[in-house]
Each structure stands twice: as structure tokens, then as C-alpha cells.
Amino acid sequence: MAYTAPLKDMLFNIRHLARIEQIAQLPGFEDAGLETAQAVLEESARFNQDVVAPLNEAGDRNPSSWKDGVVTTTPGFKQAFEQFAAGGWQGLQHPADFGGQGLPKTIGAACGEMLNSANLSFALCPLLTDGAIEALLTAGSDALKATYLEKLVSGAWTGTMNLTEPQAGSDLALVRTRAEPLPDGRYKLFGTKIFITYGEHDMADNIVHLVLARVQGAPEGVKGISLFVAPKFLVNADGSLGARNDVRCVSIEHKLGIKASPTAVLQFGDAGEGAIGELVGEENRGLEYMFIMMNAARYAVGVQGIAVAESAYQKAAAFAKDRVQSRPVDGSVAASAAIIHHPDVRRILMTMRALTEGCRAMASVAAAAYDAAHHHPDAQVRKDNQAFYEFMVPLVKGYSTEMSLEVTSLGVQVHGGMGFIEETGAAQFYRDARILPIYEGTTAIQANDLVGRKTARDGGKGAKAIAAQVEATEAELAASGSADAQAVARRLAAARAAFVQVVDFIAGASRSDPNAVYAGSVPYLLLAGNLVAGWQLARGLLAAEQNRAEDPAFMQAKIATARFYAEHILTRAPGQRDAIVDGAASVTALPLEAF
Amino acid sequence: MAYTAPLKDMLFNIRHLARIEQIAQLPGFEDAGLETAQAVLEESARFNQDVVAPLNEAGDRNPSSWKDGVVTTTPGFKQAFEQFAAGGWQGLQHPADFGGQGLPKTIGAACGEMLNSANLSFALCPLLTDGAIEALLTAGSDALKATYLEKLVSGAWTGTMNLTEPQAGSDLALVRTRAEPLPDGRYKLFGTKIFITYGEHDMADNIVHLVLARVQGAPEGVKGISLFVAPKFLVNADGSLGARNDVRCVSIEHKLGIKASPTAVLQFGDAGEGAIGELVGEENRGLEYMFIMMNAARYAVGVQGIAVAESAYQKAAAFAKDRVQSRPVDGSVAASAAIIHHPDVRRILMTMRALTEGCRAMASVAAAAYDAAHHHPDAQVRKDNQAFYEFMVPLVKGYSTEMSLEVTSLGVQVHGGMGFIEETGAAQFYRDARILPIYEGTTAIQANDLVGRKTARDGGKGAKAIAAQVEATEAELAASGSADAQAVARRLAAARAAFVQVVDFIAGASRSDPNAVYAGSVPYLLLAGNLVAGWQLARGLLAAEQNRAEDPAFMQAKIATARFYAEHILTRAPGQRDAIVDGAASVTALPLEAF
Structure with missing residues (x-):
């Protein structure tokens, strides 16, 4: 079946929820108004519908393959990636200084959703490249930027993130890959990295590996980790490709889904000489830089959830x-x-639709906050937006990907027996989606971040500021007076109250009883994501009521979907509150030996 | 990883919840007390752990294959099935008259769970054979019984259910396979059946197809459907195998899971001559007989959900x-x-454990009701137990299979990135489980049954009788006085109240507003299943408190799990009530053209 980009819904969000015309007031985004958004989104829709989507089932049936260290991607992927690069899609959100288009995330996120809806496996290569670009932009020396950024931004080369090792998954303190300093200031890397997405492939001339490793003598744990660039081919002073670096792909994984995207085991220093790497930023600050990549990637993985759900x-x-x-x-x-x-x-279709639209609205508003946090002239506004964005990242990542499991499972169910037959295609979404709540930090890791850094650290102040904004929307709904608005206001108020009670519980007990608080961390994340998505749909309901005449059928659908969400999804929140606040002790009541 | 049968939990249920010693008082079950149960379960555990479980991953990696109409099962399956037959496992619950062991369903269901935990794909062959045996026992002539039953009960031959056609899935009114009467009283069958589990294989000498078809001139719709037996090989008067019947396997499906079990497309009358079939019972009563098979199979598929969750x-x-x-x-x-x-x-492990134990307890109690409904000397007791069992069937099928999706998905999540790698094995459970809420009637079909025949038809009387039993358990919990019992009583009361409100809503509106009632049918099923599973765990808590000294660690684990279930799963019920009762209109508010 053909994919049709949900342009109307995206533009509705961009206009009414993310408020693109305010973003277009920010320095650097003067040309990024609604018209630009519409033109870019339409072009993105055409490209992804026509070029990328037709390769999705082929990639599942005929995945990337490995032979003697060489990875061959699905036929058609290389050509499609050339078109992707030629169209300038890799550089959409990156600075014009390095050949990018410098568009707001508000626009870029919508394009990212389309790319991922068309083909989750294909989209992963640019997603990881974006992360590498972010890390180099933030922490790379001018020399590193000059060597790599233009090539990455243009899509001539691609990037990877090398974190995981067999013993170090969520726990990066256990990273063992080692870096030996060379007299010329460079390093030799030795170690094994696993789960490296597009760690080896045939779609670009060079692959730029960003690698976490320990310099000899560095402190134990996360404080001794540094970040390195180690390209597949070394780069000569004139920018041409030099010798093959000592990093080899020794195998790729046989996975449940996203089969077309090669997941590599990379051996650094396999030939004994060591892979030549250059330090990014300062020694022992690798984790900090890696979080920059991770935060960009976490938001993007959340968008993947929305995309596969769509x-x-x-x-x-x-x-x-x-x-x-x-x-x-x-x-x-x-x-x-x-x-x-x-x-x-x-009911099933409405559930799928409401969850997808709710998470899309949440992601769109988070993107707008990111844009304001980076471009607003007022420091306090930047700070407030940054705080809001940082609260949203675990929700966009955690809630959107968890909801994608529910939506893709329901998608199989609608098809009945045909849904279980691989040729139908519904099963592929079910399999593909399953990685989303795992990679770039599992939902539990997102929830730890939400509980620790984003909620407990400021005593719940930031969380309650969001609750206050929700309450303001409830007042607007009450003022609107329609039966739909009233019904939504009622459910929103109940969910918001549940959220505030959980925030109080977390702020009150995070030190005295961390087990109790973290026992409810994922349910808290799901409650918070549910609330914010429902809130954004409620804001959408108000905008749809106010702009009904423009497109009555579409606006009525937005209203009906918002009400469905409130009555069928927001109603989950009070039960989650009960489980978190009253049920914490029973989570850890069973002794370990009883399992 | 090796599978270890949860014998303690099974025997706890059989003893304290299903009350095996009461079943052993029933005529025909005199030898089926706790000691017998224990001996049979231990033997079943050994067989399934040692013989069947080791073939599970092999079946996924090397599924059944088709060539020129011949299906070859995974290496080892044929030998294991011979051992299964030789051990008498196929006849466990079937009458001694035909070579069975005539044991209660209370014992048989636990053995069924072990077989399915060991290997869902393998277990499907006996599961379908059980259905064919039930149909022949109920509606077959003495001649048909004499020809087929002993062979099926011994496991020499296997059985299938041929319902689905390309245009007729849930909607059997659309069945088009036709039966032409022959002068000798037999029929010739022509048509295509799809999704026929073990419709062709190499594990037994003959395959006995039970087939829905229309006799020429029969009424339209479900009232014109008859049931036929059409074996792969015709059976001579002396019981030996005769000519190959004109039924061919033209292909098998490429599926998301349960890959080792061949899912056949069967062509009846492919060679033009027609497949010879014999009528089961009377013409045009086929659907009624098929429901006998289906009801046995539905319960068994519910057990599959519990099994894969375990x-x-x-x-x-x-x-x-x-x-x-x-x-x-x-x-x-x-x-x-x-x-x-x-x-x-x-939290994840407790959720998996609590859902699995809750559904196991529910299934065990349902099985006991089945045994009493069939064997109790008092007609009223039989009738009451039959009503209870019939209420339980859609819950056992619908709730246990839906919960198996949640549990197998959580199982992947615990493994992190390793869960997404096929070699780990967690992904196989996730894929295998996905068929369970679909086949033998989707969850929506179960929910229609629950709403229509089991709830609305008697104005909610039967449903409220169950609520009254739950309330009695709440009183016992309150009387027990422990903090655990109090906490469970509180959540049970809230869930039971939510259930009763939904029952009133259904009974009140099923005629006046069927769309509103059926919009909440699946959430009602999930609420009811949740309540009954939580109720049975609560009964288990009381039994564990009373028998604590016997095995303190085990009994304490039962108590902790029951409390976890109450605080984390039963707490979902009030939100479901809100969605069903207050949210019905928003399910169908969006016009069809808006999708």
C-alpha cells in the first residue's frame, strides 16, 4: 500500500500548536514561515512517497547482507540515498556554514517523520549522521569540522555512534575500548563495539565513526570516557580519501525488524595496528558530548515511533x-x-489515530521549544524553552515509542488472520517498531532521566509549571463552551491532577525511598506523555473550533479525535497514579530468590 | 534456555482454587484426586521439558516447508509426535471408550499449558485434533465414531478444522465451499479453505479434515452450512487406509510466528473429482457443531496465551x-x-508474572466448572457451572491472549538490545503470541459473544452473579485482616464496581444503542478478564495465608503477586469503565470518509 504523508495534520500542528509564525520572528529563521514549511513538507512528501517508501517491503524481504567484512544493502537503497543527498535532505536542519539549509526543527521534525514512515530502516542512516554532525558542531575542533562537516551535511559521507559493547549497554561506565595516544596527537583505538547502526554499508564513500573509548590511565567509570572520530577511510589533508582505517565489520545481526538497516559488530584494531582516531573536544568529557548526539537521536527516535504508527x-x-x-x-x-x-x-482505528496524532502534536511543540531555546534573543525565554524541551525529550522518546507498540499491534489485529501473514505488511511494522523503546536509551533509561534530572532535581517545579499550562488550557476549554471542549476539559483535569500527585510523590520520596520512586518511573513517564499528548490535542481542538470554516471536515476530525483521546486514553491516567503512588511497595516485595 | 514447568503454581490452583478433591467426588472422576493430578503433571512436565521444548527454536529457524503438495515439518517433530502419541497425551481428556484416559479438564488444561509453553507450534497439532474429537463425539454417527475416534484419540491420525475461506473469515455466513450429494449418502466437496493449521504434514498417517460446506440448495447464510469429515486418505471398511482423497495442499503461509506449524491452503476437488466427505450430524447444523469444536479450541487458545507468557x-x-x-x-x-x-x-517481571499467574488461576477455575458441568449428578449444579464456564470462555480466550501480547513484549524489553536479536529467543515469543488474539475468533468476536450471548441476553444476571461471588471474596479478605488482604480487597471492590456499572450499561443499551455497547465490547472483555483474574489471585492469597506453613516462601510469593496484581493491574479497571460508559459516542463520531 502506498504511504500518503499526513501533510494537513502536520501543517495544522506547525501553524496552530508550534506557531511557526512566531518561530519565523527569530533571528536566522526569517524565511521559515508557514509558506516555507508548506513548500518543504510537500517536497519531502513527494520524495518519500515516490522514492523511499517503495523500498520498505523490499528491505524487509531482502535485508542488508554481510560477506567478508563488506555489507551490501538492499537493492535500490544506494540510489535512493544518492537522491536523498542530492535533494539536500541531510542538511535540512544543519547550519548554512557547512552547506545545510538551517531550517527550524519544527519543519525538520515533520520531514523526519515522513522519511521514517516511508522506511524506518533507510531513515536510520541519516538519523545517525545527524547525531554525528551535532557532536562535531558542539565539541569538534575547527580542523575536525573542516574535515568532516561539509561531507556529512551533504550526505557524501555518513556517521555512526559507537557506544555499546557486549558488557556495556545502558551502563556506559563499563566501556572498555581503549585509546592509545600517538606522538602526533592522534590515538589508536582497540576494542569491540556492537549494535552499530549502519556501522558498515555501501551507500556512501566514507563512514565517520564517533567512538567512546578510554585513554590509557583515565579514571574508572563514566568520568574516564573520551569521544573520538575514527573514519572508515582516513582523510588526507586535501580532503581526499586515504588509507583504510583498522576498523572492520566482523558481522551484522539477524534481527526481529528494521532488517534492511545493517547492525554491525565493529572491531577496532582488528589488524593489530589500531584504528586511527582523533579526539573530539577534551579528554574524559566524551559522555557529555555523546549526550548531545543522544539527545538529538532520542527526539528523532520518538519521531520514528510516530512515523511507524502513522x-x-x-x-x-x-x-x-x-x-x-x-x-x-x-x-x-x-x-x-x-x-x-x-x-x-x-475503536481500534480511533485509538491508533488518536495516539499517533497526539504524539505528533507533542513532538511538534517540543521542536518549537528547541528552536526558541536556540534562537530566541531573550536569555530567559531561551532558558524556559530549553527546560521545556528537556522535559519533553524523554516523553517524545519514551511515550511515542511505547505507543507505537500498541498502534502497530492494533494494526495487525485489524487485519485479522491476514495480519499474521508477512506478505500483508502489517507484521513488518509490528516487528520494526519493537526496537524503538529499546535503542538510544530504553524507556526505563528515559524514565530515569525524567524522574531524576527533570523532576526530582528541582523538586517538581518544572513539572508543575507544565501542569499549570495544562490547567490554563482547561480554562480555555471551559470558556469555549462546546460539549466536546467540556468533555475534554474534564478528562484533562483528572489526568493533570493525577500527574501532579505523582510529581509530589516523586519530589517527596526520591531521596528517602528511591526504590519506591523508581518503581513507578516508567508508569510516570507514560502518564506524563499521555497528559502532554492529550493536552496538545486539546489545544488543537480549540484551534479547530476557531478555524472551523477553513476546512470544516478536517477541523471536525481534529475535534472528534481530541475528544476520543480524552475519553479513551487520558482516562488511563488516574489508574496509573494509583499504581505509582499506592503500589510502589508491591513492586519490590518479592525477594530476588523467588523469581 | 530450558523451560521448567511451574508445577507448584499449577498444583496450588488445582488444589485451592479448582478444588480437585471436589472434582474427585464426581462420577467418572473417582481416581482424579490431587495425587493423580500431581503424578500426571510431573510426567507431563518431564515429557514437555525434555522432548518438546528442545524443538522450539529449531522450529522457528527451520519451519515447515512445502514442495509439490507435500509438507515436511521441522526435523524432530515427527519423532516427538510419535512419543506424544505413545505417551497417551492426545487422549488425556477423552473418553476411555475410545482409548482415552478420561481425566478432568482441570488436569488436562495444566498439561496443555506445559505442551504449549514448550512449543506453541508443535502443540497446535494436538489442539486441533482435540477439536475434531469433540465434534465427532457430540455429533458424529456411531459409524463415524467407530472409524475415526480411536485413531484420533491415540494420536495415530490428526484432525483439522476447515472454516476459513478467502472471503469468509470471522463471517462464516460467506462460506462457499459446496457439497454435492452422492447416491451412496456421501458427498463430493469442492472449494478452497485457507489458514488450515496442520492441514498437511508428515507427522501422522492420516489427516481427518472437518469441513464446513454448503449442500446444494441449502439456505443462504449460516443456516445453510453443514459439517463434513473428509480424510486425506479414505478409510476402508476394515479401518485400513484406502485411496488418496481429492484434497490437496496448494501452499503454506509465510507467517510472523508459529512458523513450525504449517498453515495450509487446501483445495477440495482440485483434481476435478471432488473430495469425498461424510456428513457429521444433520445437514445445515454445521455451525452449531463447529461451535463445539470452537469452544474447546477457544479455551485451549487462551491456555496458549498463558503458556507463551510463562x-x-x-x-x-x-x-x-x-x-x-x-x-x-x-x-x-x-x-x-x-x-x-x-x-x-x-516492575516488568512482576507484571509478567502477575498477569500469567492471574490468567492461569482463571483458566483453572473455568476448567473445574467445565468438569462439574459435565459430571455433576445434580442438574442445577451442572447448569450453574455450565453458565459460569460459558461466561469464562471469552475471558480465558480474549484476556489471556491479549495479556500474552503485553507479557511477550515486556519480555523483549527486559533483554534490551539483545531482545531484538533473533538468536536470543525472546523475539520468537513476541512473534508467536501475535496470532493468539486472532485465530479461533478474534478478541472482538469473543467480546461480541460476551456482550451478546453472555451479558445482554439475560439482562446482566449471570454477570452480576459473578460480581456477587467477587464481593464474597472481598468480605473474606476483609475478615482475614492482613494488610495484604485489605489492599487487595480495596482494589477488587473498585474493579468489581466498575464491572457492574459496565454490565448495567450493556444491559440497558444493547437494544436501544447497539453501536455504543459494541464500541466498548473489547474494553469490557478486558475489564471482566482483569477482574476475574484478580479475583482468583485474591482467592489464592486467602488460601496462601491459610496454608502458609506448608511452604512459607512459595505462599508468601503468591500473596505478594496477588497484591501486585491488585495494585498495578486491577487499577486499570475504573479507567476502562470511564471509557466504555462515558466514551461510547466518540468511538463512532468520526465519519467513515474521514479515515
């Missing part, structure tokens, strides 16, 4: 309109009818 | 005890520790 929804809705089976219970059709006439199928 | 839990718990990553938040371990020390990992 694809699953589109396929399920198309099937439900086409598949004829059984008479409707209300007697509205006398014979067997398309299954979309059945209330339960409608 | 396997996923065991693998995840073992991994969590072994994998070292990060320091515990409470500082209890100074260095990186096994991840089971992390509260969120504990």
Missing part, C-alpha cells in the same frame, strides 16, 4: 474500508459490510 | 538475574549489579 494506521484504515465481513450490529447495512462499519474496528 | 517470563527472569548493568538506585550494591536489582526491571 504507516500502520494508514494500512489498517485502508484494509478496514476494503475488507467485507459480517453485518453491522446497528442494522445500518443489511448484508455483510466493510469492517470499518463495526464499532470495535472503529 | 515461557517469556522464565526467559526474562533468567536474563535479569544474569545480566549485569548499572548500579542500583538505592545504593544496595556498590558496583554494577544484575539488572533484577533495578526497580523497573522488577
Whole structure:
């Protein structure tokens, strides 16, 4: 089935929730108003629908393969990536200084969603490259920037993130890859990195590995980790490619999903000579820099969740309109009818749609905060937006990816038995999505961040500031007076109250009873994500009521979807509060030996 | 990883919840007391752990294959099935008259769980054979019984259920396979059946297809469907195998999971001559007979959900005890520790465990009701137990299989990145489980049954009788006085109240507003299943408190798990009530053209 980009919904968010016209007031974004957004999104839709999406099922059936250290991607991927680079898509959000287009994240995130809806496996290569670019922009020397950035921004070369080792997954303190200083200031790297996405492939001339390693003699733990650049091919002074570096892909993984994206085991120093690497920034500050890449990547992985949910929804809705089976219970059709006439199928499709639109709205607003945090002339506004964005990152990553599991599973269910047959394609979304709550920090890691750095550290102040904004929306809904707005306001208020109670619980007990607080960390993240997504849909409802005349059918759909979300998804929040606040002790009541 | 049958938990349920000693009072079950149960379960555990479980991963990697109409199963399956037959496992619950052991379902269901935990794909063959046996026992003529039953009960031959056609999935009214009467009273069958589990294989000498078809001139719709037996090889008068029947396997499906079990497309009458079939029972009563098979199979598929959840839990718990990553938040371990020390990992494992044990307890009690419904001397007791069992079937099928999606997904999550690698094995459970809420009637079909036949038809009387039993347990919990019992009573009361409100809503609106009622059908099923599972764990808590001295650690674990379930799973119920009762209109508010 063809993918059709949800441009109307994206532009609705960009205009009414992210408020692009305010972003276009910021220095550097003068040309990035609604018209630009629309033009860029339309072009992105065409490219992804026509070039990238047709390769999605082929990539699943005919994944990347490894032979003697060489990885061959699915036929068509290399050509599509050349078109991607030629179209300037890699540089969308990156600075014009290095050949990028310097567009706001508010626009870039929507384009990222389309790329990922079209093909999650393909999209991972640019996603990781974006992370490498961010790290070099932030911490790289001028020489490193000059060597690498233009090539990465143009899509001539691609980037990777080398964190994980067999014994070091979530726990980077356990990283053992070692860096030996050379007399010329460079280093030799030795070690094994696993789960390296696009760690080896045939789509670009060079691969720029960003690698966490320990310099000899560095402190134990995370304080002794440094960040290095180690390209597949060394780069000569004139920018041409030199010798093959001593980093080899010794195998790729056999995975549940995203099969077209090669997941490499990389051996640094396999030939004994060591892979030549250059230090990024200062020694022992690697983790700090890596978090820059990770934070960009975490937001982007959240968008992947939205993207795969959208694809699953589109396929399920198309099937439900086409598949004829059984008479409707209300007697509205006398014979067997398309299954979309059945209330339960409608409930499933509405759940898929509401979750997807809710997370999209949340991500769009988070992107706008990022743009303001980086471009607003007023320092306090920048600071406030940064705080808001940082609170949103674990929600965009954690909630959107967890919801993508629910949505892609429901997508299989709509298809009945056909959903279990691989040729149908619904199962691929179910398999592909399963990595999203795991990589770039599991949902538990996101939740630790949300609980520790984002909630407990300031005694819940930032979290309550968001709750106050939700409350303001409730007041606007009450003032609107429509039955839809009233119904949404009621559920939003209950969810917000639940959220505040959990915030108080966390702020009160994070030191005295950390086990109790962290026992509820993931449910807290899900509650918070649920609230924020429902809140943004509620803001959308208000905007749709105010702009109804522009496009009555679309605006009515936004209103109906917001109400469905409030009544069917926000209603989960009070139960989550009960489990977190009253049920903490039972999480750890069973002794270890009883498992 | 090796599977270890949860014998203690099974025997706890059989003794304290299903009350095997009462079943052993029933005529025909005199020898089926606790000692027998223990002996049979131990033997079943040995067989499934040693013979069947080791073939599970092999079946996934090397699925059944098709060539020129011949299906070859995974190496080892044929030999294991011979051992299964030789051990008498196929006949466990079937009448001694036909060579079975005539044991209660209370014991048989536990053995079924072990077989399915060991290998879902392998277990499907006996599962379908059980259904064919049930149908022949209920509706078959003496001649059909004489020809087929002993062979099926002994495991010499296997059985299939042929319902689905390309245009007829959930909607059997659309069945088109036709039966032409022959002068000798037999029929010739022509048509295509799809999704036929073990429709062709090499594990037994003959395959007995039970087939839904229309006799020429029969009424339209479900009232014109008859049931036929059409074996792969015709059977001579002396019981020996005769000519190959005109039914061919034209292909098998490429599936998301349960890959070792061949899912056949069967062509009846492919060679033009028609497949010879014999009528089961009377013409045009096929659907009624098929429901006998389906009801047995639905319960069994519910048990499959419990089984795969148990396997996923065991693998995840073992991994969590072994994998070292990060320091515990409470500082209890100074260095990186096994991840089971992390509260969120504990929360995940407890969720997996509580859901699995809750559904197991529910299934055990349902099985006991089935046994009483079939064997009790008092007609009223039989009737009451039958009503209870029939209410339980959609819950056992629907809730246990939906929960298996949650549990197998959590199982992947515990493994982190390793969970996404196929070799780990966690992903297989995630893939295998996905068919369970679909086949033998999707969750929506189960929910229609629960809403229509089981709740609305008697105005909610049966449902409220169950609520009254729950309330009695709440009173016992209150009387017990322990903090655990109090906490469980509180959550049970809230969930039971939510259930009753939904029952009132359904009984009140099922005629006046069927769309509103069926919009909440699946959430109602999930709420009801949640309540009953939590209720049975609460009964278990009381039994564990009373029998604590027997095995203090085990009994304490039952208590802790029941409390966790109450605080983390039962707390979902009030939100479900809100969505069902207050949110019905928003399910169908969006017009069809907006999707």
C-alpha cells in the first residue's frame, strides 16, 4: 500500500500548536514561515512517497547482507540515498556554514517523520549522521569540522555512534575500548563495539565513526570516557580519501525488524595496528558530548515511533474500508459490510489515530521549544524553552515509542488472520517498531532521566509549571463552551491532577525511598506523555473550533479525535497514579530468590 | 534456555482454587484426586521439558516447508509426535471408550499449558485434533465414531478444522465451499479453505479434515452450512487406509510466528473429482457443531496465551538475574549489579508474572466448572457451572491472549538490545503470541459473544452473579485482616464496581444503542478478564495465608503477586469503565470518509 504523508495534520500542528509564525520572528529563521514549511513538507512528501517508501517491503524481504567484512544493502537503497543527498535532505536542519539549509526543527521534525514512515530502516542512516554532525558542531575542533562537516551535511559521507559493547549497554561506565595516544596527537583505538547502526554499508564513500573509548590511565567509570572520530577511510589533508582505517565489520545481526538497516559488530584494531582516531573536544568529557548526539537521536527516535504508527494506521484504515465481513450490529447495512462499519474496528482505528496524532502534536511543540531555546534573543525565554524541551525529550522518546507498540499491534489485529501473514505488511511494522523503546536509551533509561534530572532535581517545579499550562488550557476549554471542549476539559483535569500527585510523590520520596520512586518511573513517564499528548490535542481542538470554516471536515476530525483521546486514553491516567503512588511497595516485595 | 514447568503454581490452583478433591467426588472422576493430578503433571512436565521444548527454536529457524503438495515439518517433530502419541497425551481428556484416559479438564488444561509453553507450534497439532474429537463425539454417527475416534484419540491420525475461506473469515455466513450429494449418502466437496493449521504434514498417517460446506440448495447464510469429515486418505471398511482423497495442499503461509506449524491452503476437488466427505450430524447444523469444536479450541487458545507468557517470563527472569548493568538506585550494591536489582526491571517481571499467574488461576477455575458441568449428578449444579464456564470462555480466550501480547513484549524489553536479536529467543515469543488474539475468533468476536450471548441476553444476571461471588471474596479478605488482604480487597471492590456499572450499561443499551455497547465490547472483555483474574489471585492469597506453613516462601510469593496484581493491574479497571460508559459516542463520531 502506498504511504500518503499526513501533510494537513502536520501543517495544522506547525501553524496552530508550534506557531511557526512566531518561530519565523527569530533571528536566522526569517524565511521559515508557514509558506516555507508548506513548500518543504510537500517536497519531502513527494520524495518519500515516490522514492523511499517503495523500498520498505523490499528491505524487509531482502535485508542488508554481510560477506567478508563488506555489507551490501538492499537493492535500490544506494540510489535512493544518492537522491536523498542530492535533494539536500541531510542538511535540512544543519547550519548554512557547512552547506545545510538551517531550517527550524519544527519543519525538520515533520520531514523526519515522513522519511521514517516511508522506511524506518533507510531513515536510520541519516538519523545517525545527524547525531554525528551535532557532536562535531558542539565539541569538534575547527580542523575536525573542516574535515568532516561539509561531507556529512551533504550526505557524501555518513556517521555512526559507537557506544555499546557486549558488557556495556545502558551502563556506559563499563566501556572498555581503549585509546592509545600517538606522538602526533592522534590515538589508536582497540576494542569491540556492537549494535552499530549502519556501522558498515555501501551507500556512501566514507563512514565517520564517533567512538567512546578510554585513554590509557583515565579514571574508572563514566568520568574516564573520551569521544573520538575514527573514519572508515582516513582523510588526507586535501580532503581526499586515504588509507583504510583498522576498523572492520566482523558481522551484522539477524534481527526481529528494521532488517534492511545493517547492525554491525565493529572491531577496532582488528589488524593489530589500531584504528586511527582523533579526539573530539577534551579528554574524559566524551559522555557529555555523546549526550548531545543522544539527545538529538532520542527526539528523532520518538519521531520514528510516530512515523511507524502513522504507516500502520494508514494500512489498517485502508484494509478496514476494503475488507467485507459480517453485518453491522446497528442494522445500518443489511448484508455483510466493510469492517470499518463495526464499532470495535472503529475503536481500534480511533485509538491508533488518536495516539499517533497526539504524539505528533507533542513532538511538534517540543521542536518549537528547541528552536526558541536556540534562537530566541531573550536569555530567559531561551532558558524556559530549553527546560521545556528537556522535559519533553524523554516523553517524545519514551511515550511515542511505547505507543507505537500498541498502534502497530492494533494494526495487525485489524487485519485479522491476514495480519499474521508477512506478505500483508502489517507484521513488518509490528516487528520494526519493537526496537524503538529499546535503542538510544530504553524507556526505563528515559524514565530515569525524567524522574531524576527533570523532576526530582528541582523538586517538581518544572513539572508543575507544565501542569499549570495544562490547567490554563482547561480554562480555555471551559470558556469555549462546546460539549466536546467540556468533555475534554474534564478528562484533562483528572489526568493533570493525577500527574501532579505523582510529581509530589516523586519530589517527596526520591531521596528517602528511591526504590519506591523508581518503581513507578516508567508508569510516570507514560502518564506524563499521555497528559502532554492529550493536552496538545486539546489545544488543537480549540484551534479547530476557531478555524472551523477553513476546512470544516478536517477541523471536525481534529475535534472528534481530541475528544476520543480524552475519553479513551487520558482516562488511563488516574489508574496509573494509583499504581505509582499506592503500589510502589508491591513492586519490590518479592525477594530476588523467588523469581 | 530450558523451560521448567511451574508445577507448584499449577498444583496450588488445582488444589485451592479448582478444588480437585471436589472434582474427585464426581462420577467418572473417582481416581482424579490431587495425587493423580500431581503424578500426571510431573510426567507431563518431564515429557514437555525434555522432548518438546528442545524443538522450539529449531522450529522457528527451520519451519515447515512445502514442495509439490507435500509438507515436511521441522526435523524432530515427527519423532516427538510419535512419543506424544505413545505417551497417551492426545487422549488425556477423552473418553476411555475410545482409548482415552478420561481425566478432568482441570488436569488436562495444566498439561496443555506445559505442551504449549514448550512449543506453541508443535502443540497446535494436538489442539486441533482435540477439536475434531469433540465434534465427532457430540455429533458424529456411531459409524463415524467407530472409524475415526480411536485413531484420533491415540494420536495415530490428526484432525483439522476447515472454516476459513478467502472471503469468509470471522463471517462464516460467506462460506462457499459446496457439497454435492452422492447416491451412496456421501458427498463430493469442492472449494478452497485457507489458514488450515496442520492441514498437511508428515507427522501422522492420516489427516481427518472437518469441513464446513454448503449442500446444494441449502439456505443462504449460516443456516445453510453443514459439517463434513473428509480424510486425506479414505478409510476402508476394515479401518485400513484406502485411496488418496481429492484434497490437496496448494501452499503454506509465510507467517510472523508459529512458523513450525504449517498453515495450509487446501483445495477440495482440485483434481476435478471432488473430495469425498461424510456428513457429521444433520445437514445445515454445521455451525452449531463447529461451535463445539470452537469452544474447546477457544479455551485451549487462551491456555496458549498463558503458556507463551510463562515461557517469556522464565526467559526474562533468567536474563535479569544474569545480566549485569548499572548500579542500583538505592545504593544496595556498590558496583554494577544484575539488572533484577533495578526497580523497573522488577516492575516488568512482576507484571509478567502477575498477569500469567492471574490468567492461569482463571483458566483453572473455568476448567473445574467445565468438569462439574459435565459430571455433576445434580442438574442445577451442572447448569450453574455450565453458565459460569460459558461466561469464562471469552475471558480465558480474549484476556489471556491479549495479556500474552503485553507479557511477550515486556519480555523483549527486559533483554534490551539483545531482545531484538533473533538468536536470543525472546523475539520468537513476541512473534508467536501475535496470532493468539486472532485465530479461533478474534478478541472482538469473543467480546461480541460476551456482550451478546453472555451479558445482554439475560439482562446482566449471570454477570452480576459473578460480581456477587467477587464481593464474597472481598468480605473474606476483609475478615482475614492482613494488610495484604485489605489492599487487595480495596482494589477488587473498585474493579468489581466498575464491572457492574459496565454490565448495567450493556444491559440497558444493547437494544436501544447497539453501536455504543459494541464500541466498548473489547474494553469490557478486558475489564471482566482483569477482574476475574484478580479475583482468583485474591482467592489464592486467602488460601496462601491459610496454608502458609506448608511452604512459607512459595505462599508468601503468591500473596505478594496477588497484591501486585491488585495494585498495578486491577487499577486499570475504573479507567476502562470511564471509557466504555462515558466514551461510547466518540468511538463512532468520526465519519467513515474521514479515515
